[in-house]
Amino acid sequence: MxxxxxxxxxxxxxxxxxxGSSRILQTRNLRKEFGGLTATDDVDFALEEGELRxxxxxxxxxxxxxxxxxxxQLEPTAGKIYYDGHDVTDLPSYERVDRGxxxxxxxxxxxEGLTVAQNLRIPLQQVADGDAFETxxxxxxxxxxxxxxxDTVASNLSHGQQQRLEIGxxxxxxxxxxxxxxxxxxxxVEETAEIADLLREISDDDxxxxxxxxxxxxxVESIADRVTVLDQGSIFREGSVEAVKSDxxxxxxxxxxxx
Amino acid sequence: MSVGSSxxxxxxLRRPFEGPxxxxxxPGFWLGFVVAVAVLAALPVLFGYYAAEIGAVFLAYALLGVxxxxxxxxxxxxxxxxxxxxGVGGYAFGVVAINVPTLTGATLGLLAAIAVSTCFAAALGxxxxxxxxxNVYVTILTLVVALVxxxxxxxxxxxxxxxxxxxxxxxxxMSGVPDLGIGIGSTGxxxxxxxxxxxxxxxxxxxxxxxxxxxxxxxxxxxxxxxEDESRTEMFGYNTTFIKFAAFTIGGAxxxxxxxxxxxxxxxxxxxxxGITAAALPVVWxxxxxxxxxxxxxxxxxxxxxxxxxLALSGSEWxxxxxxxxxxxxVLVMPEGVAPRLRDIVVDYRSSExxxxxxxxxxxxxxx
Numbered sequence: 001m002x003x004x005x006x007x008x009x010x011x012x013x014x015x016x017x018x019x020g021s022s023r024i025l026q027t028r029n030l031r032k033e034f035g036g037l038t039a040t041d042d043v044d045f046a047l048e049e050g051e052l053r054x055x056x057x058x059x060x061x062x063x064x065x066x067x068x069x070x071x072x073q074l075e076p077t078a079g080k081i082y083y084d085g086h087d088v089t090d091l092p093s094y095e096r097v098d099r100g101x102x103x104x105x106x107x108x109x110x111x112e113g114l115t116v117a118q119n120l121r122i123p124l125q126q127v128a129d130g131d132a133f134e135t136x137x138x139x140x141x142x143x144x145x146x147x148x149x150x151d152t153v154a155s156n157l158s159h160g161q162q163q164r165l166e167i168g169x170x171x172x173x174x175x176x177x178x179x180x181x182x183x184x185x186x187x188x189v190e191e192t193a194e195i196a197d198l199l200r201e202i203s204d205d206d207x208x209x210x211x212x213x214x215x216x217x218x219x220v221e222s223i224a225d226r227v228t229v230l231d232q233g234s235i236f237r238e239g240s241v242e243a244v245k246s247d248x249x250x251x252x253x254x255x256x257x258x259x
Numbered sequence: 260m261s262v263g264s265s266x267x268x269x270x271x272l273r274r275p276f277e278g279p280x281x282x283x284x285x286p287g288f289w290l291g292f293v294v295a296v297a298v299l300a301a302l303p304v305l306f307g308y309y310a311a312e313i314g315a316v317f318l319a320y321a322l323l324g325v326x327x328x329x330x331x332x333x334x335x336x337x338x339x340x341x342x343x344x345x346g347v348g349g350y351a352f353g354v355v356a357i358n359v360p361t362l363t364g365a366t367l368g369l370l371a372a373i374a375v376s377t378c379f380a381a382a383l384g385x386x387x388x389x390x391x392x393x394n395v396y397v398t399i400l401t402l403v404v405a406l407v408x409x410x411x412x413x414x415x416x417x418x419x420x421x422x423x424x425x426x427x428x429x430x431x432x433m434s435g436v437p438d439l440g441i442g443i444g445s446t447g448x449x450x451x452x453x454x455x456x457x458x459x460x461x462x463x464x465x466x467x468x469x470x471x472x473x474x475x476x477x478x479x480x481x482x483x484x485x486x487e488d489e490s491r492t493e494m495f496g497y498n499t500t501f502i503k504f505a506a507f508t509i510g511g512a513x514x515x516x517x518x519x520x521x522x523x524x525x526x527x528x529x530x531x532x533x534g535i536t537a538a539a540l541p542v543v544w545x546x547x548x549x550x551x552x553x554x555x556x557x558x559x560x561x562x563x564x565x566x567x568x569x570l571a572l573s574g575s576e577w578x579x580x581x582x583x584x585x586x587x588x589x590v591l592v593m594p595e596g597v598a599p600r601l602r603d604i605v606v607d608y609r610s611s612e613x614x615x616x617x618x619x620x621x622x623x624x625x626x627x
Contacts, residue, residue, distance in 0.1 A: 093493045122495055123495040125477050
């Protein structure tokens with residue numbers, strides 16, 4: 001794509017996203033096909049700054065594909081992604097990260113062979129140096145309750161600690177949007193509550209917008225501002241947790257009577 | 260253990276070279292290192308001219324091994340073709356130095372050889388990494404390039420295969436390559452056999468220290484992160500394609516330098532440097548010594564080549580079989596190599612002592 005002229009991108013972006021000034025993310029007719037399968041079907045999605053949105057839907061609804069399109073891990077077949085007023089559709093992943101998009105994968109994908117401090121250095125050295133680096137390291141370790149584990153090799157951490165480390169690493173880049181794919185899968189009840197508090201705090205206090213893919217509806221209820229239901233690659237419902245939860249159509253697709 | 264802290268004598272001096280990405284961050288390690296370098300430096304004095312002649316070749320091999328340990332151990336790029344840059348460097352020096360007589364030629368030859376091998380590595384790295392070639396395919400592709408060069412250089416025996424006065428010579432090789440030297444015209448420094456040994460040793464020590472500083476820098480962390488998980492690292496804002504490209508190019512430049520030091524020692528180079536046996540050697544050294552240990556690879560290169568030489572002297576035709584068996588044995592018993600295993604033993608030993616171990620434990624084989 002020839003969108004190399006920044007002024008053109010900006011003008012275009014204002015046209016597309018100008019209506020909501022605090023809108024941080026917008027997709028237009030975003031589409032991804034794998035062979036004959038349409039995993040993402042002309043999705044128009046919008047997210048406000050600092051909003052915590054949960055993405056739910058039955059297996060195969062295209063949730064992870066949608067997230068991977070946002071990070072740049074997958075290239076869309078058609079459509080556009082606007083972030084912070086700019087067209088980022090053709091940017092590689094690492095440039096999207098520079099613009100503030102941060103992602104936590106489904107499985108804790110920390111660097112298992114490295115210590116906690118070494119893990120944290122990898123994102124942090126991108127944004128801080130010298131004394132600021134030391135201060136930030138300490139702050140993040142304290143905030144995510146990992147100070148005592150500073151020199152522990154990451155593969156020896158508990159599952160909950162690994163999840164916290166990964167969220168801490170994502171936060172080290174001071175993102176404006178964080179994407180999380182099933183952050184509490186396989187965690188205990190206590191650990192789940194801990195992560196829920198952490199995510200609420202990141203949204204409320206740090207003003208980071210979040211998109212969280214989650215199956216556990218109780219967890220969704222405890223954190224989400226709004227919920228988007230995906231089904232067969234397109235947006236099925238969108239609204240408050242209560243509205244979505246009580247919608248008989250949503251229940252129906254979850255029970256699979258639709259198919 | 261507090262990884263990365265530098266306490267003890269000369270902490271300030273040591274700091275740039277220390278960090279969790281290298282083994283051996285203690286005063287004891289550095290003492291051993293200095294002793295080992297001193298022993299290496301004393302060899303020509305103790306054993307004379309002949310030791311310098313043979314030793315310089317081993318040291319040039321060790322430098323080649325370091326170039327592989329750097330890209331394989333730290334960035335996860337297993338190149339089976341480090342000898343490509345080694346050989347290209349050697350031939351490039353020969354062509355320039357034969358055509359331009361006097362010290363000017365030797366100086367230009369050195370610069371040209373490093374430039375040519377660096378550019379070759381950059382070009383190959385560009386097409387591989389920006390073309391999406393990954394993992395084992397990098398290994399296969401680099402080996403294929405080495406074998407193509409082996410075949411190509413082998414058929415250059417005819418008189419038409421000459422660049423100026425430099426005849427490529429096919430499998431007979433290119434002979435009459437001048438010694439290393441620095442200067443213009445006849446003023447400057449001619450580097451004879453003993454001096455050549457010290458230049459090679461100096462290049463090896465300087466490269467080792469330089470790479471230690473590099474792998475403990477921001478770039479080194481980016482390399483290690485890319486090795487551990489490339490897509491994750493990209494999601495932290497790193498251009499991992501460029502990181503691999505840059506590391507591979509640096510590795511190629513070092514291999515090119517080692518090729519010049521090798522060629523100027525022998526005053527000769529032939530296509531066997533591109534052959535499959537030669538191509539396998541750096542991989543053997545790094546596997547045995549430990550690819551994540553630059554010094555382990557140096558030790559393994561020196562030890563294995565010395566063993567190979569002794570076996571050849573004794574008239575044994577079993578050198579390759581014995582070295583192959585050694586590789587199989589080490590890979591089975593110590594998959595990470597000798598140096599990382601030694602480090603683990605020292606760490607275990609220190610942590611079992613009643614006194615608190617305040618510094619990161621580490622050692623590497625410095626017996627050579």
